[in-house]
Amino acid sequence: MGNLRHAIGFMFVLGLAFITAHAQSGTAAPRNEIEVRGTVGIPSGEANFSGTTDSSQTIDFSRDFDFDNKLGYDLRFIHRSENQKHKFMVEYARDNWDQERTLMRTFTFRGQTFVANAAAEMDVRVRSFLARYAYRWGNEKVRFGPMGNMGVISTSAELTSTTNNATRSAEGKITKFAATLGYDLEATPTENVMIFHSLGAIAFQGEHLFHTEGGVKYYPSRHLGVVGGYRFQRYRVEKDNDFIKIRAHGPFFGGVFRF
Numbered sequence: 001m002g003n004l005r006h007a008i009g010f011m012f013v014l015g016l017a018f019i020t021a022h023a024q025s026g027t028a029a030p031r032n033e034i035e036v037r038g039t040v041g042i043p044s045g046e047a048n049f050s051g052t053t054d055s056s057q058t059i060d061f062s063r064d065f066d067f068d069n070k071l072g073y074d075l076r077f078i079h080r081s082e083n084q085k086h087k088f089m090v091e092y093a094r095d096n097w098d099q100e101r102t103l104m105r106t107f108t109f110r111g112q113t114f115v116a117n118a119a120a121e122m123d124v125r126v127r128s129f130l131a132r133y134a135y136r137w138g139n140e141k142v143r144f145g146p147m148g149n150m151g152v153i154s155t156s157a158e159l160t161s162t163t164n165n166a167t168r169s170a171e172g173k174i175t176k177f178a179a180t181l182g183y184d185l186e187a188t189p190t191e192n193v194m195i196f197h198s199l200g201a202i203a204f205q206g207e208h209l210f211h212t213e214g215g216v217k218y219y220p221s222r223h224l225g226v227v228g229g230y231r232f233q234r235y236r237v238e239k240d241n242d243f244i245k246i247r248a249h250g251p252f253f254g255g256v257f258r259f
Contacts, residue, residue, distance in 0.1 A: 029191065030258035031082065035227060037074040037254035041095045043067045043124065045246040047157045049172030050108040053241055057107050059157070061246075064104065065122050067097040069250065084143055087184060089132040091151075095248060096125040103161060110170035112163045120161030126235065126246055127154045134184035134198075147184040149200045152177060153209070153235055155244045174244055176237045180209050192219050196229075206243065210234045217256055225256035 043061060050057035061067055072095035079088045099122055106116045114120065130151035136143035156173040180200035187195040197214040215229015231252055236245040 028082075030223065031080045032259050033076070033078040034257045034259075035074075035076040035078065035254060037076070037227065037252045039072045039074050039093070039095065039231065039252045040069055040250035041072055041097065041248040042069050042250045043095075043097050043246065043248045045124075045244070047124075047172060047244040049110045049157065049170075049242045049244075051111070051241055052108075057109075059107065059109070059122075059159075061124065065099045065101050065120075067099045067124065070095070070097045072096065074252065074254075084138075084140075085136055085145075087132075087134040087136060087143075087147075087186075091128070091130045091132070093128050093130075094126070096123065098123040109159050110172055112168050112170045114159065114161045114163055114168075118162035120159060122160075123156075123158045124246065125154075125156045126248070128152070128178070130178065132184075132200075136184060136186070141189065142185075142187045144185045145183065147182050147198060147200060149178070149180045149182075149211075151179075153237065155235060155237055155246060157244060172242060172244065174237045174239045174242065176207070178209055180211070182212075193217070194219075206236070206238050208234065208236045213252070215252070219256070219258065223258050225258065226254070227256055228253045 045061045046058050048058040072093065074091065074093040076089055076091045101120055103114060103116050103118050103120045107114060128151060130149050132147060132149045134145055134147035136145035138144055152175060154175040156171060158169065158171040160169040180202045182198065182200035185197045194217040199212040201210040211233040213229055213231035215227060217225050217227045219225035229252055232249040234247045236243065
């Protein structure tokens, strides 16, 4: 139901944007974009929800579950000021991976002791809602400047397997306010092509947030375009003695509507 609500809301915004685009006139390049991306995630990382700092209770996503690549999605609204110095963006992104495995060892997760040699399923999810602002210097061909991100990142890991009592499910979840600093770069060698790259990072005590991406947008017409590129993200968040660290990288592709 959550995905359906997001889709309905996005289609409503897209319809309003389409009406607005047809109501506008002039020859200047459109300053607003709605972007829909499919993202391929190649994940790795760790999680410890044992309530202790015992490293033997840490689940290694690659070693213990060896997650397959999965397709996520990313929805964005971008606004650029008339002089191109100011760039605003709102983004909602979701990735999730699930895998079935036979546990090779016994460990504690959310107060439950899951035993070795039992079939297990783990579901790892990352959701982010971020607002970004960049102030860029440059000219009509190249724009570059500092960028700030602010929003919420929600991470979770759910495990279903056999414990020393019975088959159980347990979920560890950490949601954190997220803010990163970095830069934004856009180059437009022609009116139909845009090359872009951005990076944001911050480290605070045991928490680390890092994301970067680069790619190309091609606009075959005034209002429609396609986008493709590559991204990398690393999020480590903690709460009390629990933590989850997720790394994901891979290509993205999608469509752009300008107005």
